[in-house]
Amino acid sequence: MSAQVSITLPDGSQKSVPAGTTIADFVRTQIGPGLAKVALYAKLDDAEVDLSKPLDHDGKLSVVTPKDPAALELIRHDAAHIVASVVQRLFPGTQVTIGPSTDEGFYYDFHREKPFTPEDLEAIEKAANEEIKKDLPFVRKEVSKDEALALFGKLGETFKLEIVEDIFKRGAKTLSLYSHGDWVDFCLGPHGPSTGRVGVIKLLSVAGAYWRGDHRNPQLQRIYGTAFFSQKDLDAWLHQQEEAKKRDHRRLGKDLDLFHFHPAAPGAVFWTAKGTSIFTTLSTAMRRLCLSNGYEEIKTPLIYNKSLWETSGHWGKYRENMFLILDPEADPALPEDERASFSLKPMNCPSHHLYFQMKRRSYRELPLRLHTQDVLHRNEATGVLSGLTRVRQFQQDDAHLYVMESQITEEVLALSQLISKVYEAFNLTFTAKFATRPEKKIGDDALWDKAEGALKAALEKTGLPYELKPGDGAFYGPKIDFDVADSLGRKWQLGTIQLDYNAAERFDLNYIGADNTEHRPVVIHRAIYGSFERFIGILIEHFAGNFPVWIAPVQARVIPVVAERHSAYAKEVADKLRAAGVRVEIDTSHGRIGAMIRDAQLAKIPYALVVGDKEVEARGVSPRKHGTGKDADLGLLPLDQFLATVTKEAEIPY
């Protein structure tokens, strides 16, 4: 065993120190006391380690300080431990479970009969921040399975015992414990040197969460919080959260008068004229895109006999989400699903399959691409409804592609490109997820193997980076989901590409091949917006209500400087623009110009067109462009010139 180890630093320099020197000592003596003071943890040969770790072999070392973005994650994890420790002190008998850091902070799940009240949270937060002031060191210790079981057994931590068993079942040799003060938890680490390095802890909310994410398990209380290095950083974050709330589509939907909800129809949207305008614009754009890409648009019934759902598999796997229509003749003593005779459709696929079946299909027709924007109903649990992003009645820009197996790759590629093109037109950034067979599924494993293999191969060909989501597929097939985040960072699935070998079997779909025999088509389910409702919700937040001209429900508002004198000309301008297809309105409020301009700005209308004596004389308008600050006033323009500009901006970008 060599007495010295050679450590390489990020700048390439090498230092040699006696084996067994801790990283903390190494940093202080070999790099500098300044760095040692701010260091939180280190990366040793790409492994994240505590500063207390002794250096026992040659390696590459880099030190992580608060400047590193990853450092926040560490102190939030530290914070979770601190919170758990004070919760157990303040509320004896509470059991701990898990407490990871998240994108915006951390949470910790507790088991306790009594719920934590908002006052409890305040007390916990106060105590947690006092714990920071005590600057207790985090101490790591490795223990064996027996020691771990004995420790958490003695503490009565039944949830922890369950995790310990799992960890060792998965082949771990030892378990690392981290303690601060007299509180101990097991944890992979690393942790910071001491509690004092966590600047400030802020608790945000309590929510229910199921043990191991399964609703059949006991429900735990999850305390959400966040931590920052300084109060200033925390304040900045809180301010940013407030700003994000201003973009919330539910807020803007009211402010801009786009849609309403009513308790009489929970989860179903009342679209105002303005909201409907947005809906229609997007619908028209998608229709055009589909038609120019080899799709045909069809319309199909909204309500179907139960037997269809039995054929499709929805009856077995999706019934709890379906709105059933009960047979009035049926025996009321029977359970509801047995009295059901019809159901509103929750998906378009069975309709399309029936349509495919309605005549003999030739291989020459494939790929047959059917597009539909029909209304769908899904009986979603009350607790999941959320503005436009999760509703019970919605319309998808849905399509089903009936293809030969040999066409799968090509179609998935073309689809991915189409999706990218549409999202890029809105400047939306998305993440792709590849989801495989779920627990609740139809079809045998051989078909699923085939479907997952084919879809994955096609996905890899697109070159898109993707995340794997095992078990997250639709009940009939694997899928690629395209997620976009809302203003609060919550991700929503918009577009989707789903590969389905089951449908053709269940519906006995076939086409006549070149060999004059019957073959099974493969079905690709796909949506680009996902649903109009969710997509519009996301767009509202994405643009903060400042819609580009082509989607804006009102593209221009004419503002007469003096109502009595300029109203006639204002009407002339509006008429001419309207005749050319511009969505225009006139401010008839007789207000002062400053107030009228302000109203137009608050309504986020792209162009406010001021018309006064100058404009009347020049037969022009003075447009003010929304959201452009000092350069807002475009000055006097000939009406035709403005019309040309706005018409160009109103073009569908895809």
Add this chain to the structure above:
RNA sequence: GCUGGCGUAGCUCAACUGGUAGAGCACCUGAUUUGUAAUCAGGCGGUCGCGGGUUCGAGUCCCACCGCCAGCUCCA
């Protein structure tokens, strides 16, 4: 569906420990005739989510239901 929170005028929010519901904006009317983010005055507007209960008295306390919000499970 589960856990917690919330529900007062179209919107945003007040109403101390239970004691006759109030403001701003919006809307309507009048005056003002105005050049790029709020002209002035007056007026209209509420079964305090719904239903029970406690109380001399309930927006306020209790119960049930409905809806909304955050999260969980589920999903476009």
